[in-house]
Amino acid sequence: MSEFEPKIVAFVCNWCTYAGADLTGTSRIKYASNVKIVRFPCTGRIDFMLLLKAFAEGADGIIVSGCHPNDCHYTSGNFHARRRWVIFRGLLNFMGIDVNRIQFSWVSAAEGAKWADVVNSTVTAVRELGPYTQYRKAADYLAQQDQSIIDGQEAMIIK
Amino acid sequence: MEELRKKAAELLQSGEVQMVIGYEEGTRHPRPCFISSADDAAKLIYDDRCTGNLAVYLTHKELIGGQKIAITASYFALRSILRLLTEHQIQLDKLVVLTVSAEKEVIQFATTDDITAYLQTAPVPAREDDKALIEKLNAMSPAERWEFWSAELSKCFKCYACRAACPMCYCTKCIVEENRPQWIQPWASTLANIEWHINRAMHMTGRCADCGACGAACPLGLPIHLLSHQIVQEVTDNFALDVNQAVSGDNALSTFKPEDKENFIR
Amino acid sequence: MEKRFITQASINRWLTKIVNDGKHLYAPVKKGDRVDFGRATSADDIVFDHIQTTQSAKSVAFPRTDVLFSYEKEKGKVQLENADLTAYPETVVFGLHPCDAAGFNPLGAIFNWDYKDEIYNARLQRTVVVTLACTKADEYCFCTSVNGGPGNTAGSDIQLTPVKDGFLAEILTEKGEALMKADEAAFEADRGDVKEEFLVKLPEKFDVKAVQEKLQTAFESPIWKAQSQRCIGCGACAYVCPTCACFDIQEDAHGTKGKRLRCWDSCGFALFTLHTSGHNPRQTQAQRWRQRLLHKFSYMPDRLSVRGCTGCGRCSRACPVDMNLSEHLSSI
Numbered sequence A: 001m002s003e004f005e006p007k008i009v010a011f012v013c014n015w016c017t018y019a020g021a022d023l024t025g026t027s028r029i030k031y032a033s034n035v036k037i038v039r040f041p042c043t044g045r046i047d048f049m050l051l052l053k054a055f056a057e058g059a060d061g062i063i064v065s066g067c068h069p070n071d072c073h074y075t076s077g078n079f080h081a082r083r084r085w086v087i088f089r090g091l092l093n094f095m096g097i098d099v100n101r102i103q104f105s106w107v108s109a110a111e112g113a114k115w116a117d118v119v120n121s122t123v124t125a126v127r128e129l130g131p132y133t134q135y136r137k138a139a140d141y142l143a144q145q146d147q148s149i150i151d152g153q154e155a156m157i158i159k
Numbered sequence B: 001m002e003e004l005r006k007k008a009a010e011l012l013q014s015g016e017v018q019m020v021i022g023y024e025e026g027t028r029h030p031r032p033c034f035i036s037s038a039d040d041a042a043k044l045i046y047d048d049r050c051t052g053n054l055a056v057y058l059t060h061k062e063l064i065g066g067q068k069i070a071i072t073a074s075y076f077a078l079r080s081i082l083r084l085l086t087e088h089q090i091q092l093d094k095l096v097v098l099t100v101s102a103e104k105e106v107i108q109f110a111t112t113d114d115i116t117a118y119l120q121t122a123p124v125p126a127r128e129d130d131k132a133l134i135e136k137l138n139a140m141s142p143a144e145r146w147e148f149w150s151a152e153l154s155k156c157f158k159c160y161a162c163r164a165a166c167p168m169c170y171c172t173k174c175i176v177e178e179n180r181p182q183w184i185q186p187w188a189s190t191l192a193n194i195e196w197h198i199n200r201a202m203h204m205t206g207r208c209a210d211c212g213a214c215g216a217a218c219p220l221g222l223p224i225h226l227l228s229h230q231i232v233q234e235v236t237d238n239f240a241l242d243v244n245q246a247v248s249g250d251n252a253l254s255t256f257k258p259e260d261k262e263n264f265i266r
Numbered sequence C: 001m002e003k004r005f006i007t008q009a010s011i012n013r014w015l016t017k018i019v020n021d022g023k024h025l026y027a028p029v030k031k032g033d034r035v036d037f038g039r040a041t042s043a044d045d046i047v048f049d050h051i052q053t054t055q056s057a058k059s060v061a062f063p064r065t066d067v068l069f070s071y072e073k074e075k076g077k078v079q080l081e082n083a084d085l086t087a088y089p090e091t092v093v094f095g096l097h098p099c100d101a102a103g104f105n106p107l108g109a110i111f112n113w114d115y116k117d118e119i120y121n122a123r124l125q126r127t128v129v130v131t132l133a134c135t136k137a138d139e140y141c142f143c144t145s146v147n148g149g150p151g152n153t154a155g156s157d158i159q160l161t162p163v164k165d166g167f168l169a170e171i172l173t174e175k176g177e178a179l180m181k182a183d184e185a186a187f188e189a190d191r192g193d194v195k196e197e198f199l200v201k202l203p204e205k206f207d208v209k210a211v212q213e214k215l216q217t218a219f220e221s222p223i224w225k226a227q228s229q230r231c232i233g234c235g236a237c238a239y240v241c242p243t244c245a246c247f248d249i250q251e252d253a254h255g256t257k258g259k260r261l262r263c264w265d266s267c268g269f270a271l272f273t274l275h276t277s278g279h280n281p282r283q284t285q286a287q288r289w290r291q292r293l294l295h296k297f298s299y300m301p302d303r304l305s306v307r308g309c310t311g312c313g314r315c316s317r318a319c320p321v322d323m324n325l326s327e328h329l330s331s332i
């Protein structure tokens, strides 16, 4: 059996991490190809729903990355984002959504090597965790309906 | 109770307020009532069973109009009132805030500081069942918690009673009704419900009074108020914000401190 | 109609046979401190002594989320595929009360009014309804005020009435007969039990004809505003109701393919009947509350000759602010 290759989606800011990832490439540093990068103007713009959508659409792991504190192009977008992540991560953990599948990082435009490292270590970690099927299963209302035309209760009754 | 009825009748008679929002006896539990004439003040009751958060009505424009209102606020409703004031949804000069203390004394608050002082000294109404369930959940592994929440939330049929019962859910257009783009799946199914509840809880950050009205309103008895409770916990633990204070502009997510701490960002 | 007698043990055997035959069995099951419909895999899961489930049984024919069709766009061509009407499971809904079974009549009247809703009809066709007559009621029940009753057989294929040491079984339709035959030996000969002796006595709470009469001229009445003051505008009352049929159409789109869904809607919501222009003919909660009552007790009887309420009392139990329907109706 071939080894599981996780799908990773990276939400990054335009000014630091995206530039940093670019530098990784131009410096010809090799890193895992599992990651699909989605570029945002700022980490402050990365709505938590985007992360949930990524999981629902098939991501096994997620990277969220932007400028280091005090380096935000818009002065404070990353500070706001940090607060949001603190709360979001706490809530996900309370709900049993696997927070180990989400890696948050600060990667500046000069940190090409750090980007490669963040991606590689995330891919390794998520590969160990395996595919995130539990979350995707919850998305399938058709499967739920075939089992249960009344409501979701059969999940409790049929074990 | 007599004291409260007398107070309400006085306020209405003198014309200081045009309506009193309080509780009356209902089919099984006390329910909200709205009194516009001193003669009806005898309907009013207030006791430990009055747990619904009446502050939810303060933003109902059809009900309130431009009237000056008196409200018999429970402990948690007082918190909600502070928050609604902070968010400029209500005005203190249009409001007479009353409560009945544990000693059965009717208190009328003059300032937000008075409310804060009361909240800091009065006993927080205990919710033992919730405490036990939270402890149980925290002792579980993440996988077990997922089992629990995905099973519970799979049942939600999106009646939005939880939203309707919450004083802080006063938006005229809710995020779940936003469909360009369609952020949250609007139908009822496990994931669609999880998305809804994560959003509801996130939007409560720094705003939730921890009153439990959302969970109490759920016709299916889903313990969704524990999600907003968790948010209160996170806000208190991480940003040292106090739910009993009304500090103008101190919103958990629209402000920050450069020295905010976390332990998970590389 | 045929009468039989069946013991609790035989019911369990019969139901087990039904489940083993591959039918889906939906019945009241325990959930925390509540009882609600759920899929039961064994007769032991089923609760027999509840007063009322939180939700109605309407989901067997009108689920909260249902696929109408799916589509896929490829090179400018659109492929449409209707919901597969033959894929719905053979279902037995067991242990619902007469007020729930009676709800299929108004529900069906709406789904077959001008357009015959194939999906609703196909689902119901594959469903056998086994009701449990009521020996208990609570302060919210008012079936007898809306021409129903604790032993009303409308909408039932089989009705069981708890009698001494077992149940009186009334086999009411061919569907019911066929279901009985799944294990006919479980059913003994009728013992001559008199059904009415075992039913709960539920006095009428209001005169529904008089209410209907008053509603004819009540459109502009100030009562709607007064009654609806405490209503917070949720969907609880409509979602638990066995006759509420309002739905919304949603789209589950993923790039070039997707599904069109039918989901429950409620007249309590502020967005209900909101037009794209921004205009809403039912702009205030008072108007929406009026819609709820008039629709059920005036428009439906006038147009469909069937009332939109069976007196199950669920809306009043579910309402977070105790909008008690029979109390409100009595006070009109």
Ligand code: SF4
Binding pocket: B053, B165, B166, B167, B168, B169, B204, B207, B208, B209, B210, B211, B212, B213, B214, B215, B225, B228, B229
């Ligand atoms: S989210 Fe729930 S607990 Fe928090 S204020 Fe709203 S109703 Fe109360």
Ligand code: SF4
Binding pocket: B155, B156, B157, B158, B159, B160, B161, B162, B163, B217, B218, B219, B220, B221, B222, B224
């Ligand atoms: S009140 Fe309960 S069923 Fe209704 S939307 Fe909220 S959690 Fe879901």
Ligand code: SF4
Binding pocket: C237, C240, C241, C242, C243, C244, C296, C308, C309, C310, C311, C312, C313, C314, C315, C316, C325
């Ligand atoms: S309106 Fe209320 S009492 Fe009447 S059928 Fe619906 S839920 Fe039951």
Ligand code: SF4
Binding pocket: B161, C230, C231, C232, C233, C234, C235, C236, C237, C238, C268, C269, C315, C318, C319, C320, C321, C322, C323
């Ligand atoms: S009557 Fe009750 S359940 Fe119905 S919309 Fe109003 S508050 Fe919600």
